[in-house]
Amino acid sequence: xxxxxxxxxxxxxxxxYDEFLxxxxxxxKKCVRINxxxxxxxxxxxxxxxxxxxxxxxxxxxxxxxxxxxxCLIGHTLxxxxxxxxxxxxxxxxxPLVLRPEEGEIVLDLAAAPGSKTTxxxxxxxxxxxxxxxxxxxxxxKSLRSNAERLGIVNLVVTRxxxxxxxxxxxxxxxxxxxxxxxxxxxSVRKDxxxxxxxxxxxxxxxxxxxxxxxxxxxxxxxxxxxVVYSTCxxxxxxxxxxxxxxxxxxxxxxxxxxxxxxxxxxGLTEWNGRKFDDSLERCIRIWPQDNDTQAFFVAxxxxx
Amino acid sequence: xxxxxxxxxxxxxxLGYLQEEFGVDPEFFSDYCLLRSGNRIWxxxxxxxxxxxxxxxxxxxxxxxxxxxxxxxxxxxxxxxFLGSRIKKRIMDVGEDxxxxxxxxxxxxxxxxxxxxxxxxxxxxxxxxxxxxxxKNMIPKSxxxxxxxxxx
Numbered sequence: 001x002x003x004x005x006x007x008x009x010x011x012x013x014x015x016x017y018d019e020f021l022x023x024x025x026x027x028x029k030k031c032v033r034i035n036x037x038x039x040x041x042x043x044x045x046x047x048x049x050x051x052x053x054x055x056x057x058x059x060x061x062x063x064x065x066x067x068x069x070x071x072c073l074i075g076h077t078l079x080x081x082x083x084x085x086x087x088x089x090x091x092x093x094x095x096p097l098v099l100r101p102e103e104g105e106i107v108l109d110l111a112a113a114p115g116s117k118t119t120x121x122x123x124x125x126x127x128x129x130x131x132x133x134x135x136x137x138x139x140x141x142k143s144l145r146s147n148a149e150r151l152g153i154v155n156l157v158v159t160r161x162x163x164x165x166x167x168x169x170x171x172x173x174x175x176x177x178x179x180x181x182x183x184x185x186x187x188s189v190r191k192d193x194x195x196x197x198x199x200x201x202x203x204x205x206x207x208x209x210x211x212x213x214x215x216x217x218x219x220x221x222x223x224x225x226x227x228v229v230y231s232t233c234x235x236x237x238x239x240x241x242x243x244x245x246x247x248x249x250x251x252x253x254x255x256x257x258x259x260x261x262x263x264x265x266x267x268g269l270t271e272w273n274g275r276k277f278d279d280s281l282e283r284c285i286r287i288w289p290q291d292n293d294t295q296a297f298f299v300a301x302x303x304x305x
Numbered sequence: 306x307x308x309x310x311x312x313x314x315x316x317x318x319x320l321g322y323l324q325e326e327f328g329v330d331p332e333f334f335s336d337y338c339l340l341r342s343g344n345r346i347w348x349x350x351x352x353x354x355x356x357x358x359x360x361x362x363x364x365x366x367x368x369x370x371x372x373x374x375x376x377x378x379x380x381x382x383x384x385x386x387f388l389g390s391r392i393k394k395r396i397m398d399v400g401e402d403x404x405x406x407x408x409x410x411x412x413x414x415x416x417x418x419x420x421x422x423x424x425x426x427x428x429x430x431x432x433x434x435x436x437x438x439x440x441k442n443m444i445p446k447s448x449x450x451x452x453x454x455x456x457x
Contacts, residue, residue, distance in 0.1 A: 076450050081408060082386060082428055104352060128336075129352045145366050146447055149383040154337060155350035157357060158366040 002196040006186070009235055012269065016290065023289035024296075028190040031090040031294075032074060033116075034063040035151050037123050039084045047079055058090050059262030060292075061097060066090065083150040088116040089191070091287050091294035095180055095231040096120040098258050098301050104129045105175040110163045110218050113140030115147040117180055122153045132174070134159045134166060164213045167220025177228045179218040181211045181243075187233035187296030190289065208238040212246045219252040219304055228253065228302045233295055235286075237272035240298040244268075244284060245277040253302040255280040264291035268300070308347070308359045308367050311339040319346060322378050327422065328393030339371070346372040348384065382431040382444050385422055389429050397421045397433070397440070404430065407442055410449040415440040 003021050013020045032055075034044045041063050045055055052072045058064040067074055079085050093116075101107045101121050112118045112133035122131050133148075133156055135141050141160055148156050161169070163179075184203050185195045211232070218228050230247075232239050247253045255278070258265070268284030270277050287297035311319065316339055320331040338354035340347045349368025353359055359367050371384040385392065403413055404425045415421075416438060423430040433440040 078404070078408070078425070078428070081448060081450060082430075106352075106356065128350050130350065130357050141365060149369055149381075150448065152369065152383065152387045154348055154368045154387070155353065156366070156368060157353060157359065157362060157364050159363060160365050161363065 002199075005196055005199050006235070012235070012237075013288075016288075019290045020288060023293070024189050026190060026289075028089065028295060029293075030067045030069060030074060030087055031058065031093075032065050032067055032085045033061070033088045033093060033120060034065070035084055035086055035119075035123060036063055037127055037152055038082070044079065044084050048074075048077070048085070051077055051079075053077075058093070060260050061090075061093050061262075064088075064090060064093050066293075081150075083152055086116065086119060086147070086151060088120070089295050090292065091187075091297040092116055092233070093120060094260055094263065094287065094297060095178055095229050095299055096124060097260055098299055099176055099178050099227060099229040101125050101129075101131075101176055106130045106132070106173065108132045108134065108166070108174040108177040108218070108221055110134055110166060110177060110179045110214060110221070111136075111182055112158075112180075113137060113144040115144035117178060118144065118156070119148055119151050119153055121178065122148070122155050123151075125155060127153065127155050129155055130157060131155050132157045132159060134161055134163060136160065136162055164210075164217050167217035171220050172223050174222050175226055177218045177222045177226070178231075179214055179228065180231045181207075181214055181239075183207050183211070183232040183234040183239050184236060185233055186235045187289075190295050204234075204236045204238050207234075208236075208242060211239055211243045215243055215247050216250070216252065219247060219302070222304045224304055226304050227256075228304060230300045230302060232298050234298065235296050237269050240286075240300075241269050241272065241277050241281045241284065242275070244300045244302065245281055247302060248278045248280065251305065253304055255283045256301040256303055257283045258285045258299055258301045260285070263287070266291070268298075306342045306364065308340045308342045308362075308364060310354045310359065311341055311346070315341075319372065319378070323380075323388075326420065327380070327388070327395055329388055329391050333388075333391055340367055341374075342367075344374045345370055346374065346378075348387065379443075380420065380422075380432055382448065385429050385432050390427070392422050392429060395419070395421050396424050398424050399430070400425075407431065407433075407444060408450045410442060410444065410446065412442045413440040414438065
């Protein structure tokens with residue numbers, strides 16, 4: 001286990017560093033989101049419990065549950081086949097909650113595949129309006145499409161464009177934009193140990209550059225006054241606060257406070273490695289594995305100036 | 306891909322087929338629009354056609370892949386599941402053993418003509434077609450669950 005790669009974050013976690021490492025080494029229990037487009041929450045829970053699964057509701061989302069898989073795999077149940085449930089990490093359900101899309105709106109998910117958050121957004125909009133789901137990879141789009149079809153999503157338009165150019169091509173079109181950015185995925189270590197082998201400072205820097213141009217594109221695509229939510233599943237400040245700071249300093253956006261009742265969060269950093277960020281960056285949230293027993297996540301809510 | 310929004314007669318033709326074959330009330334579609342690209346018909350939210358100008362958007366997919374156009378029309382598995390209890394005709398109720406066969410990609414025995422909708426305890430599972438004394442299972446390979454792995 002290469003957990004020593006996290007040593008650079010010792011200062012961020014302070015006294016809790018060991019606890020952070022301990023949680024990062026623990027495998028993650030699966031979570032599911034019940035697809036309320038197809039079934040009521042209670043009815044679905046009842047059906048899954050009859051199969052011998054035990055479910056525990058996540059405090060921050062009504063239709064999200066942690067699942068104890070005893071001798072039954074959720075992915076192999078009739079309920080999964082029918083699109084009544086979707087396997088999605090608990091922290092990954094947070095960005096759409098912060099985005100708060102409404103019925104009838106036009107929403108963009110700029111880096112959408114495989115579609116966990118996209119289908120959650122569609123569900124929150126009750127299958128109305130338009131959700132444009134963009135991704136650059138053909139293979140990943142295939143899995144996005146099959147997930148959306150299984151869940152019975154009809155308000156989706158799937159595109160395969162370079163996300164960095166999307167905003168220039170469709171400026172000021174969208175009511176809201178989610179950018180769940182490609183990242184070094186440090187926070188996913190509990191699901192995939194391979195993450196640590198691929199992790200390097202070079203990767204972090206490369207991702208940071210890509211994320212800055214994707215976030216600029218997202219801010220160009222949203223209407224003036226519209227909301228952009230930026231999220232990653234990484235701990236690295238270069239891919240989180242530094243990216244949002246770049247957007248704030250370029251004069252495109254202001255940071256808004258993020259509140260998710262039921263979820264334990266930490267404020268964003270205003271300084272890293274001797275580099276000072278805008279004070280408003282503390283309004284972002286950091287989700288740490290030891291706080292909610294999830295993967296690590298970062299979420300920022302921006303409003304287009 | 307180019308998408309054409311189906312209006313007027315082209316739309317009525319599809320709704321007529323679904324009413325005739327499967328007993329789906331055309332009223333159900335008042336919140337939805339239909340589009341065509343190549344040999345595929347898509348079901349989408351009304352807003353996509355009214356606000357989205359899908360004809361001019363470089364889309365890979367719009368809404369839900371609903372029907373295939375060949376010699377005739379063929380409802381997709383996702384399309385049948387989406388319609389669910391609105392399907393009133395051509396229903397074949399299956400038991401547990403048959404369900405397991407269907408989910409793992411095997412065919413069923415049966416005599417008849419045309420398409421049939423498999424239903425298990427009220428849930429629409431997918432579509433089959435009568436061919437030579439059997440019901441050919443049309444559930445896509447990507448969605449099957451191997452028999453030995455079926456849970457519950």
